[in-house]
Amino acid sequence: MANFKEAYEKTMGHEGGYANDPDDAGGETYKGISRVYNPGWAGWGTVDVAKNGPNFPESLDENMILQIQVAAYYKDKYWDVNRLDDAAFVQSVGEEMFDTGVNMGVSRAGKFLQKSLNYLNRNGDLYEELVVDGKIGPASLSALAMCANDEQVLLSMLNTLQGQHYMNYMDDSPSQKKYARGWFKRVC
DSSP: OOOHHHHHHHHHHHHOSEEEOTTOTTOEEETTEETTTOTTOTHHHHHHHHTTSTTTTHHHHTOHHHHHHHHHHHIIIIIGGGTTTSTTOOHHHHHHHHHHHHHHOHHHHHHHHHHHHHHTSGGGTSSOOOOOSSOOOHHHHHHHHHTGGGHHHHHHHHHHHHHHHHHHHHHHOGGGGGGHHHHHTSOO
16 A cells, blocks of 8 residues: 555655746646646635745745645545555555646546556456546556556556656647656656
8 A cells, every 4th residue: 555645745846835937837836736727725825825925935835734735635636536545556656646646637647557557467368458547446456456566567657658748748838848857857
């Protein structure tokens, strides 16, 4: 079973603090939470109040209530939704799924896992082909458990799909190339 706290701390190392980059499709963000995509997040009120206070944006990191809101948000929206507490997830695969979900969306992370598991099913001898719908359910978890000895291969596949997605995205949106170094630090 993967541990949320360990995965969260690792991913927060990539997400940083407050940013409002006009080239970022997510617009204003705090610890990776985009206001564009998550306008109803409870922490935005705290962020808005802090903008008028001293030592902004550093003051945000000192607000413990805000930090609890951030962690709870990530647990609910990016960890629990892909069932990463299930015993089938070893730490490394749980961390990869969580980080990819945070950066690319939980459905895409789920699709990457399902697609990778389909490559590992020995042409259907181990388990039936999974529907690549991004929803981690009993069939995906069962297939994952069947591949417990293939952790490194699975991680390589997940990272290959992630890297290819970044390159395709930059081909389609050349202005996003400025994020390449940061994105590819996540592909490891």
